[in-house]
Amino acid sequence: MNAQLAAARLGVRRGWIELRQMMTNAHDMALVTISAAVFVGVMLFSRTASVPGTGFSLGTTMLASVLGMNIGFNGLASLAGVLAVEREDGTLLRAKAIPHGMIGYLIGKIVTTSGVILISVASTLITGLFLFRGLAVGHAGAWLTLIWVLALGLAATLPIGAILGSLFPSARSAGLLTLVIGGLVAISGIFYPITHLPHWLQWIGQAFPLYWLGLGMRSALLPANLASVEIGHSWRHPATFGVLAGWTAVGLMLAPVVLRRMARRESGSTVAARREKALLRA
């Protein structure tokens, strides 16, 4: 038990080290900055457009939604991608070969990914506060909502991301996941109100955490009267909580089983076989 706790603590350390490596790596930082700049650019373009049925800036609404998307996208696609890549290159096998290494590895990944999410949410929000008008952040309720949506969002997406990462057979196929989640973003009301989509697409969108993360962030940061353009003319906090908690429960239930199954299969020869395959493609 003691060793397990020690490994968990080492995992947090590992997460910090890798987060620091990322922050001091020019290539990684350039990628983060460019993708953030693209989103801010899109919002700026829509700054003067208004949300249909209101006089409120579409760009400002988008800003709030994109914060939700940051959580969902990183928690699902980035974590899954990293797991698939690091299974392929043998990082995971190294973790498996040391005592309680898998605990340390997974906690490390969760810490790093959470750190990336926090940084991207904070930097987008701070940029937005300077560039956009109308964000209703002057009261404590806004920050409280932001914090619980963020926390529950991490809990709902990270375990699912880890599961997805273990299921994909290679890093390349995990790349497909980015496309799928990109498609999901399109029907989750991030860049345009979901109410303008056909009903059946609205239902699909509402089945996944992305829509609710966007909704939750809008409820935190936008004036109360904007709830009128949402489904049911409400911020639907109980439903947001329910859906995200549901995904959290499913993720936490399945993740240990799936991850253990994945870890069991790792050995020197499976990594060598993958390496050979990857080198053949390259």
Added chain:
Amino acid sequence: MSVLNLSAVLSSRALWATGPSPDVPAADVVIDVRDLRMRYGRTDVLHGISFTAHRGEVLAVLGPNGAGKTTTIEILEGFRMRSAGQVSVLGVDPAHGGEAWRARLGVVLQSWRDHAKWQVRELLAHLGSYYAPYSEPGRRRPWDVDELIAAVGLTEHARTKVRRLSGGQRRRLDVAIGIVGRPELLFLDEPTAGFDPEARRDFHDLVHRLADQEEATIVLTTHDLDEAERLADRILILAGGQIIADGSADELSRRMSTQAEVRWSRDGQRFVHPADEPTRFVRDLFRQYGESIEDLEVRRASLEDTYMALVRQSESGADGDAPARAFSVVAG
């Protein structure tokens, strides 16, 4: 450690390491494999192999590709489930080895591009700290990180990022990661592939140090017969999922009934003649020609000759068990 010293250590150990002699205490048996079988679908990869390894012993596993070497090692490492047979590694069945058992093992993995952004020292310190709760009296875990870096010759690169290491330096790092927990049993899969001669020599010294000073048992697979001969107290040859030979390099070449080669010159002419019984042949030679024999050489079959002969014999399948019967310790 000088080369002379090494060979003395080697030969002295080889004397008692040739098989489970009755005076080896049971506690010294680190690996005990009995009738190990592995089947994938309908293909049998291992047909019931048995062997043991003792504390401080260096065991080389040789064999052509597809002979079952990697499968055997991965079963011992606890990374692969077996189909049948009994396996005990450090007194534990690897299929149910817990983390405390894992802490006593070292596995040298072939890195590719993992941990690219980590610095050498940072990575070794981090991975080593997982072993700290498993220190034992007389075996403090993990290895002191700077000492370890020095031992594998990476002191100059302690602050280098892993991705900036050369292929050979990366392999040294692989070895360091494998031994950071001061293992009682170390597995090495083709450890010196891609090493230059100097790195290979350093690595051999390190293996001897681990076996002698740390009393670590070392199991390595290799295609380099020279390396096996130099490093191993005992050599296992696997072919077609069976152990076709088990013994010291010396024993293998002596007991294999390959012929010796006798070379000499007489009146300025060179002669080469194979001989089943070289001693008698040379005696006859002298009886016949006396003083005119010069430059006499008798060459025993090298390990490579022995290996090739054994593998060919097993692959031809004419009588697969024959070579195994020739040695003291055989499968089954």
